[in-house]
Amino acid sequence: MSILIRNGTLILPDGPRQADLRTEGGVITQIGPGLPAGDSQVLDASGKLVFPGFIDTHTHFEMNKGQPNETADNWASGTRSALCGGTTTVLDFAEPVRGASLQSALDEWHARADGKAACNYSFHMTIKDWTPAIRAELPAMTAQGITSYKVYMAYPIGISDVEIYEALQAIGAEGGVCGCHCENGPLADARIARLLAEGRTGPDAHPEARPVQIEAEAVVRYLTIAELAGVPVNIVHLSAARSLEAVRAARARGQKLYVETCPQYLLLDDGVYHLPGFESAKYIFAPPARPAGNQEALWQGLADGTVDTIGTDHCSFTTAVKALGRDDFSKIPGGLPGTEDRGILLYTYGVASGRITPHRMMELLSANPARLFGMYPQKGALQVNSDADIVIYDPNKTGRICAAVNHSACDYDPYEGMETVGGVDAVLLNGVPAVENGEPLGGPGGRFVPRGPSQFWR
Secondary structure, three states, rough: OOOEEEEEEEOOEEEEEEEEEEEOEEEEEEEEOOOOOOOOOEEOOOOOEEOOOOEEEEOOOOOOOOOOOOOOHHHHHHHHHHHHHHHHEEEEOEEEEOOOHHHHHHHHHHHHHOOOOEEEEEEEEOOOOHHHHHHHHOOOOOOOOOOOOEEEEOOOOOOOOOOOOOOOHHHOOOOOEEEEEOOOOOHHHHHHHHHHHHOOOOHHHHHHHOHHHHHHHHHHHHHHHHHHOOOOEEOOOOOOHHHHHHHHHHHHHHOOOEEEEEEEHHHHHHHHHHHOOOOOHHHOOOOOOOOEEEEEEEHHHHHOOOEEEEEEOOOOOOHHHHHHHHOOOOOOOOOOOOOHHHHHHHHHHHOOOOOHHHHHHHHHHHHHHHHHHOOOOOOOOOOOOOOOOEEEEEEEEEEEEOOOOOOOOOOOOOOOEEEEEEEEEEEEEEOOEEEEOEEEEEOOOEEEOOOOOOOOOO
């Protein structure tokens, strides 16, 4: 199928341009002014912005499968929701059972996603154990197109500093990149125990258990380990101004590192932990939403290049599942939905408010994720021979975030009622129309994306 997108503002790698774009056979074949229609299906993008498909760097679909605390979104509903928000590729976390192989997790995640995903997908591998057997699996992961990993400094699945150091060196030797959940787990656990002993069992205790210092210390420690290991690293879901200070200091010393933040840290503050009843349970995620002031610092980090990517950490526990921790805030499953909202929130509160440009939005949502995770320019760029994953965004729409009309299976939206500017008009996935007027057109059209080495750009 040949499709001609006419009269739009294309957000190209070197900047916006008024031009037409033709796709055929799943790739972009022509870009230029006044392209003839020929036998192409014509999509009129007059007054609209045309982006390369967005990439969500951080999702958790079908998490805790088969358990009482399973997420609401499986691979079908989660990726459909992502697609309707303009995300054409997701990177989900494949998590082995403790003590099991990486291959077992990769096989399980393929079984969950293959033939069910509405958008394209790949996986980060979570390292819960660092053993000679796990180390020996890394070349096989590379051969299967998996080149990114995650380690934790918190929770029972956290590994030691020495193990992180060894893992970073091994992953670096494969040309991969490792992200880290940066929180000082033992300190967080001690603070949780103290708060519970004081009778602080409600959600309002959550931000006190995991304050900014808990994250910032771990960021400094992770970057120190990475510096000694001599490899670039990624910090996932960075939430606080103090952590940004550590990032800027490391870069000033010449260290190569990359930073992801999420919409919740840009738009929510710790006032969400003081809502009536048990409403605040919806906002239990880690790191927590931060005190007012941190949000504007992160927006500045987006604008000045300190922050490189925006994921969602989409982890959609329903209100009923959140109630598992009604008597103990530390048992409230941590996570929130949001993969469908990411693009429209970034446009509304970033581009339309003058904080960032459409080109910077493209870098954060498309180009930078594709580079960091070994997909560029197959993904993340509007250029000839790149995949025809394309978002047509209408900046003239207005609306409000509403769980009832979004496509996640979760029963709430953390951004409910927020006013929005613009919206996704159409999405092409692998050159095929997949979303029209914000609604999905067909069944599961997503494909697994095997990835190459990380393409570190600074």
